[in-house]
Amino acid sequence: MSLRRSPRPAEADTHLRVIMGGLVVDLCGCRTAVRNFLHDWLSHPHPSITASEISDGFLPNRRMPCETLWLDP
Known part of the structure; x- marks a missing residue:
């Protein structure tokens, strides 16, 4: 579990998925960072x-x- 907090606590977090071949990496990030x-x-x-x-x-x-x-x- 990550202990890091969102750089924008007032903004909702969202789920980012990156797939490279057979590797699936799921991350969360504040909506602005993920969309940028x-x-x-x-x-x-x-x-x-x-x-x-x-x-x-x-x-x-x-x-x-x-x-x-x-x-x-």
Whole structure:
């Protein structure tokens, strides 16, 4: 379980899923960071890696690494 807190506690967290081959990585992050990451990812995606915001009501314990870097577009 991650002890790190959200850089934006007033903002809802969301579920980020990254799939690389057979490896599935589930992370949580504040909505702004996840959506900025995905916007950047979609501008130059890698064909063998997918990343998406998942609306399944599940929030992983692990937060995005370097989440604060994704707060500003």
